[in-house]
Amino acid sequence: MAPDYIVQMNHISKHFGGVKALQDVHLNVERGEIHALIGENGAGKSTLMKVLAGAYPKDEGTIVIDGVEATTATPRAMIDMGVSVIYQEFMLAPDLTVAENIFIDQMQQSGMFINWKDLKRRAKQQLQKIGFGHIDPGKRVGELSVAYQQIVEICKCLAKDSKVLVFDEPTAVLTHSETQKLLELIMQLKAEGVTILYISHRLEELFAISDKITVLKDGKYVDTVETASITKEQLVTMMVGREIEQLFPERNAEIGEEILRVENLRTGDLVEDVSFSLRKGEVLGFSGLVGSGRTETMRAIFGADKKTSGKVLYFGEEVHFKNPKQAIRKGIGLLPEDRKSQGLLLKQPIRYNATLVSRQGNGFINHKKEQEEVRKLLARISTKYGSTEDNADSLSGGNQQKVALAKWLAVDTKVIILDEPTRGVDVGAKTEIYQIINELAENGVGVIIISSEMAEIIGTCDRAIVMREGRVTGEVPKENLSENQLIKLAMGV
Amino acid sequence: GDAEGESSGSGGDGEEKFEVGFALKTQDSPYFVSLAEKVEEYAEEHGWEVTVLDAGGDVQQEAANMETFIAQGKDLIFLDAIEPDAVVPSIDSAAEAGIPVINLDSGVAEEANDVTTVYSDNKQNGRLVGLAYAEKIGDEEIKAIILSGAKGNVAGYERRTGLFAGIIEGKLGVSEDEAWKLAEEFEAELSSKGKAANEEAKFSVVGQGWGNWTEEEGLKAAEDLVTANPDLTTALGENDQMLFGAMTALQNAGVEGVDVVAAADGAIEAFDLIKDGSYFATGLNSPTLVAEKGVEIAKEILVDGKDPESYDEVTLTEPAAITEDNVEEYYDFGF
Amino acid sequence: MEATERKIKSMDATRRKFDWKEFIINNNTFIILLLLIIVSAFLSDTFLTTMNLRNILLQQAGPILVAIGLLFVILAGGIDLSVGSIMAVGATVSAILITDMGMHFSMSIGVAVIIGLAFGLFSGILVAYAGIQGFVATLATMTIARGVAFVLTEGRPVKVEAGTISTLVSKDFMYPIIWITILLIIVFTIIHRYTGYGRKVIAIGSNETALKLAGVRTKQYVMSTYALSGALAALAGVFVAARSSTGSATVGMGQELDAIAAVVIGGASLMGGRGFVLNTVAGALILGLIGNIMNLMAVPSYPQDIIKGVIIIAAVLLQILTSKRDRTI
Amino acid sequence: MEATERKIKSMDATRRKFDWKEFIINNNTFIILLLLIIVSAFLSDTFLTTMNLRNILLQQAGPILVAIGLLFVILAGGIDLSVGSIMAVGATVSAILITDMGMHFSMSIGVAVIIGLAFGLFSGILVAYAGIQGFVATLATMTIARGVAFVLTEGRPVKVEAGTISTLVSKDFMYPIIWITILLIIVFTIIHRYTGYGRKVIAIGSNETALKLAGVRTKQYVMSTYALSGALAALAGVFVAARSSTGSATVGMGQELDAIAAVVIGGASLMGGRGFVLNTVAGALILGLIGNIMNLMAVPSYPQDIIKGVIIIAAVLLQILTSKRDRTI
Numbered sequence A: 001m002a003p004d005y006i007v008q009m010n011h012i013s014k015h016f017g018g019v020k021a022l023q024d025v026h027l028n029v030e031r032g033e034i035h036a037l038i039g040e041n042g043a044g045k046s047t048l049m050k051v052l053a054g055a056y057p058k059d060e061g062t063i064v065i066d067g068v069e070a071t072t073a074t075p076r077a078m079i080d081m082g083v084s085v086i087y088q089e090f091m092l093a094p095d096l097t098v099a100e101n102i103f104i105d106q107m108q109q110s111g112m113f114i115n116w117k118d119l120k121r122r123a124k125q126q127l128q129k130i131g132f133g134h135i136d137p138g139k140r141v142g143e144l145s146v147a148y149q150q151i152v153e154i155c156k157c158l159a160k161d162s163k164v165l166v167f168d169e170p171t172a173v174l175t176h177s178e179t180q181k182l183l184e185l186i187m188q189l190k191a192e193g194v195t196i197l198y199i200s201h202r203l204e205e206l207f208a209i210s211d212k213i214t215v216l217k218d219g220k221y222v223d224t225v226e227t228a229s230i231t232k233e234q235l236v237t238m239m240v241g242r243e244i245e246q247l248f249p250e251r252n253a254e255i256g257e258e259i260l261r262v263e264n265l266r267t268g269d270l271v272e273d274v275s276f277s278l279r280k281g282e283v284l285g286f287s288g289l290v291g292s293g294r295t296e297t298m299r300a301i302f303g304a305d306k307k308t309s310g311k312v313l314y315f316g317e318e319v320h321f322k323n324p325k326q327a328i329r330k331g332i333g334l335l336p337e338d339r340k341s342q343g344l345l346l347k348q349p350i351r352y353n354a355t356l357v358s359r360q361g362n363g364f365i366n367h368k369k370e371q372e373e374v375r376k377l378l379a380r381i382s383t384k385y386g387s388t389e390d391n392a393d394s395l396s397g398g399n400q401q402k403v404a405l406a407k408w409l410a411v412d413t414k415v416i417i418l419d420e421p422t423r424g425v426d427v428g429a430k431t432e433i434y435q436i437i438n439e440l441a442e443n444g445v446g447v448i449i450i451s452s453e454m455a456e457i458i459g460t461c462d463r464a465i466v467m468r469e470g471r472v473t474g475e476v477p478k479e480n481l482s483e484n485q486l487i488k489l490a491m492g493v
Numbered sequence B: 001g002d003a004e005g006e007s008s009g010s011g012g013d014g015e016e017k018f019e020v021g022f023a024l025k026t027q028d029s030p031y032f033v034s035l036a037e038k039v040e041e042y043a044e045e046h047g048w049e050v051t052v053l054d055a056g057g058d059v060q061q062e063a064a065n066m067e068t069f070i071a072q073g074k075d076l077i078f079l080d081a082i083e084p085d086a087v088v089p090s091i092d093s094a095a096e097a098g099i100p101v102i103n104l105d106s107g108v109a110e111e112a113n114d115v116t117t118v119y120s121d122n123k124q125n126g127r128l129v130g131l132a133y134a135e136k137i138g139d140e141e142i143k144a145i146i147l148s149g150a151k152g153n154v155a156g157y158e159r160r161t162g163l164f165a166g167i168i169e170g171k172l173g174v175s176e177d178e179a180w181k182l183a184e185e186f187e188a189e190l191s192s193k194g195k196a197a198n199e200e201a202k203f204s205v206v207g208q209g210w211g212n213w214t215e216e217e218g219l220k221a222a223e224d225l226v227t228a229n230p231d232l233t234t235a236l237g238e239n240d241q242m243l244f245g246a247m248t249a250l251q252n253a254g255v256e257g258v259d260v261v262a263a264a265d266g267a268i269e270a271f272d273l274i275k276d277g278s279y280f281a282t283g284l285n286s287p288t289l290v291a292e293k294g295v296e297i298a299k300e301i302l303v304d305g306k307d308p309e310s311y312d313e314v315t316l317t318e319p320a321a322i323t324e325d326n327v328e329e330y331y332d333f334g335f
Numbered sequence C, D: 001m002e003a004t005e006r007k008i009k010s011m012d013a014t015r016r017k018f019d020w021k022e023f024i025i026n027n028n029t030f031i032i033l034l035l036l037i038i039v040s041a042f043l044s045d046t047f048l049t050t051m052n053l054r055n056i057l058l059q060q061a062g063p064i065l066v067a068i069g070l071l072f073v074i075l076a077g078g079i080d081l082s083v084g085s086i087m088a089v090g091a092t093v094s095a096i097l098i099t100d101m102g103m104h105f106s107m108s109i110g111v112a113v114i115i116g117l118a119f120g121l122f123s124g125i126l127v128a129y130a131g132i133q134g135f136v137a138t139l140a141t142m143t144i145a146r147g148v149a150f151v152l153t154e155g156r157p158v159k160v161e162a163g164t165i166s167t168l169v170s171k172d173f174m175y176p177i178i179w180i181t182i183l184l185i186i187v188f189t190i191i192h193r194y195t196g197y198g199r200k201v202i203a204i205g206s207n208e209t210a211l212k213l214a215g216v217r218t219k220q221y222v223m224s225t226y227a228l229s230g231a232l233a234a235l236a237g238v239f240v241a242a243r244s245s246t247g248s249a250t251v252g253m254g255q256e257l258d259a260i261a262a263v264v265i266g267g268a269s270l271m272g273g274r275g276f277v278l279n280t281v282a283g284a285l286i287l288g289l290i291g292n293i294m295n296l297m298a299v300p301s302y303p304q305d306i307i308k309g310v311i312i313i314a315a316v317l318l319q320i321l322t323s324k325r326d327r328t329i
């Protein structure tokens, strides 16, 4: 008997200007399975899903949903055919309430008047269903943290009763416990007969839940395999086209004297009494749950937020950075967690982005020379891009991250703070970023990594600090680093 | 090109066909619309072709319009200038190009190399109306509001100062020169304090509103002023339209017995109101007269070859205060 | 999850205890309006008289409607510069229909509003379907509509017979334009807050892509906001014509800037997505009051502009100060 | 790395082969300008005469400068409505200094420009440091500056003696304002394209937060764009005074809208981050030419507005059509 395909995408091609994002791609998904989609940054995963959702018109190919060919692939038509997508970039209206965002798809059909009470009640139900009943459905989405926004985004798609649900990197902004919750939820949906398409760069998630995996590379279809019949190493090789010996490369950095010391830092409403120190050549991890105050702590050190009290000692001297400029002058860098809203000029050339920090003067610019510099810089971290003059938003997520990081590599830093440096970055590129981190450390830079991926903390850090509710709950040396240990400290159990 | 083309019907008595331009300051009120129409009408009687360009109250645009006419090599230019000084360079470059410029309706600075200025004298019109009103009011106190046109507008300034001069002259019986001096002081006080008074003449202006020459803005400005000064005796204005708005405001406020006095204008509607006694007076500012006289001078220069230098600086149409007594006489000059 | 719970608790707590700061933040436009009223009452005896208050209402009825229409355009992330010119079209069309065509005045109002709506629709199509930036599309419409008003009247105000359109401002009928305006304020408050239409407009201004991906045909809604703005502007123009019994092509010159200022003083964001009808009304009244009180006090006219500018800045600053939250980059 | 190499190769290929489509997209403002010039030459014999072309340059010198200043504000994500009023300040201040204070005209220009800069700085501080939206801050400045111009002149135009400020437009000196304008166009093209200052202004318009986190004190830059715009507007006002030998408080009314239209016709985005100096100059010239050719053809003034509006739409539409890339939501 032929397999019962609910999604059949065949010979799909799609280009953006000169970039061929998809070339003759196939994706066949059986009813009721969890089908993972994997590939390097820029492989075309998101594009394929947007084509499926009707958000991008395809150049060529056919889409058949549940035996019916989708001839007019508009978002509305695809929603009606039962496909919904949780996009990689949130598709939320920040000025509307949580409840409205959850039911945004029903806006079109909704009657004349809105029954706020009913709307909020239904939203509450939806949120409770996935274990986030404490989110206030009447709150404006813009006031929520990134993680909660992701929850709303997920809730929104669940509210649609779809046959096919696409998750495009849903866990990138979630931490351990939320990720676990989400994965359980997905399994539950599967049990209810919903077909799931799942994109993630976190391989362990794929192995935990998926039935099949389709691999894309450079916009082309590579293969579809049974999850059970493949190992991580084989999968990585398929995706990257070469073997990755070690996800976390060795580091030979010499840890030197203390360069940064934070004492009893307080900032905002949350961060209280944070103390830690960082040494030359050291990679220090910050672990914790979403909202544990890691970002706020670092922003306060960097001068992006005001610190209410506490001391920051830099090379033994007390410093008060009133703004990032002062921190940068002294050799501190910060890669923000949200590259889109804080890290990049999306509508400007890659070149401008890469030299954002190194070019502080107002004098003349030699474009040729700058191009050359940027090319070298980007080559050093294996960035995939068309031309230095292309806008940053033409890059895939992972490559955007590299460009955001590149601007800090163009200057000499003594301390660099990386907030979720590999969020949404593929395995191959991750290794490359770890390699960059190692090089920095080997050159005597003190590196702070905030990461919600425990494996990353364990694999890359010399020492980890765990935060919970704005306080440091523990410090774990490299020898003792384990998921168990980190979770315990993060959850306060 | 538009240079050649059909010859317009009339004026077939062998007259040479001239092209004249009319650089008009604005066309957003009936006076200017009439003026343009009348100039066209009289000029076409001679078989001339008239091009009207409107500056919309913008001195830069006015200069551009003048330059256009010069570049097109018009035979003569009529000009209704926005400001007396700003337009001088434009007039001079026309003169350099051998194009005579006749000013209509608005005066220009003395040094300008123009033929003459044909206009109803704003100052004298205002003064005559003021005198007539002073005569009517006798020894009683005048407590007035004034509706002005646009800030920075010269004609408006001349009209209201004229009104003040006339009223003060009539009330105090001083010489005209003395009256002008007092009127200027009065105006200066008004513009710096928002109010002005001449105790001796028992004449005060308790508020100035800006009506942008239009009825609807006049109404709005008058409403606030009438509310603040319900005991006013007089509504002064720099044109008729704004005062029509003021009359509505007075009516709405239930304030009666207020005299309505316009420094200069001559809308038919105002004449009708003067006839039935609900509008005291307006100064004669007739587009018909100005256009007629202007085209006549143009003909003397273009057709009869009269020397453009031979004209006086200004050619005034008769100023007059139109009141109930003489409104019939002037009725046809209304617009 | 404990952290979350703690926050929720503190949120509940704020709900129980009246939060002054929050109250001021949410109502700062009204507070500014109130302050202005109090100050005005002290500055001028005439200010609080029935006549003056009635005048203010009659004068501001039009500007309020224009600002409300504009608010919807701004909510959806657009801008409309054509409202002043469309007022002129509304004023002249209604006057001409009554005077030259002998149409009944109530009909003429309807036709004027429809023509205003058509101008708005024109801008709306340019923005939503042709992809022209709202600023430019409506700048063009502004020029065109003004031209049309002048062509229609040939530059002469059209006088309308008393007892026709002036019924709209008649004392005997309790000043209909005031009641119409109050009614429309209520209607648009409801539309903004309680209808799918209002929410969609906000959603578009907030994140149009999200809405498109949810299958909403956003273009029609964008277009509709311009149409709405055009219709309300034309009605405001009719109000002006009614008050002076004259339809003039010069009506509403510069009104677009006042209307935008009103919307912003009302706390709306020009980026779209945020703004309220009642606050906009308050914004329009604040601007109207500034003019009124200066007239009442006979402030010399040249400095009036300066004072007005300073007060606008003060009002907006006050609003920003009272709504200041924590500093972040 | 293969993908990268492939892409770079294909880029090199396009570099060798001249890409017409790309060329049109990048130069559509200039193409529109050229089309307009060709059409105008056919429509009127006078159009291509030296005198007319010189007139156009003299007329447009001011508007071009104003548009360039505004471009920088817009690039940084702002907007400036005060330019027209600051022109009036520039015109009146220079005239008063020469006439009433007996200052040498070259000095008076400097002072006028500095005062214009101060007004711009005022808006800039309100926007950058007080956090007022640019639209509102400059609306207030617009009102204030106009008031100041009126107060300074007491409402009456100030006459300037011939041979002083009029030197700026003197034929004997080869029409200095034309050369000044050309020089400034070059200077600002370089600033925009080849300096760190220009780069930062563009970056601020793209993502101010990112730039702040990269260590740039963005507020100063935002403020500086308004100051620049004020200074150039004042200079444009001086040009007007020079041309008419008069400083009048009514100069530049409505110029802000024309300037914004010029910037947009020049292809800049009102959202910031995108726009070019030369395209803006072309945009200003397009608007100027429309007026010029209609005058030459003696189009009656009321329909002129309508035609102007339609041409603006056509120009922007043409630009959108020629630069249409792939559809995305």
Ligand SMILES: Nc1ncnc2c1ncn2[C@@H]1O[C@H](COP(=O)(O)OP(=O)(O)OP(=O)(O)O)[C@@H](O)[C@H]1O
Binding pocket: A016, A019, A020, A021, A039, A040, A041, A042, A043, A044, A045, A046, A047, A048, A088, A393, A394, A395, A396, A397, A398, A399, A424, A426, D328
């Ligand atoms: N809107 C767009 N305009 C131009 N190019 C685009 C656009 N969207 C995607 N691309 C290009 O298409 C290619 C595929 O991108 P896509 O976002 O689908 O990758 P992805 O596999 O989802 O990567 P990631 O794991 O980083 O999310 C990339 O080269 C990207 O630069």
Ligand SMILES: Nc1ncnc2c1ncn2[C@@H]1O[C@H](COP(=O)(O)OP(=O)(O)OP(=O)(O)O)[C@@H](O)[C@H]1O
Binding pocket: A142, A143, A144, A145, A146, A147, A270, A288, A289, A290, A291, A292, A293, A294, A295, A296, A297, A337, A452
């Ligand atoms: N824009 C915002 N509005 C409201 N609350 C916010 C906002 N940004 C952060 N928060 C809240 O501030 C707290 C600290 O957030 P922060 O980003 O510092 O935490 P974090 O440990 O870095 O978490 P994450 O892993 O999500 O980055 C959280 O409770 C978060 O919900």
Ligand SMILES: [Mg+2]
Binding pocket: A045, A046, A047, A088, A168, A397
């Ligand atoms: Mg993706």
Ligand SMILES: [Mg+2]
Binding pocket: A294, A295, A296, A337, A419
């Ligand atoms: Mg964080």
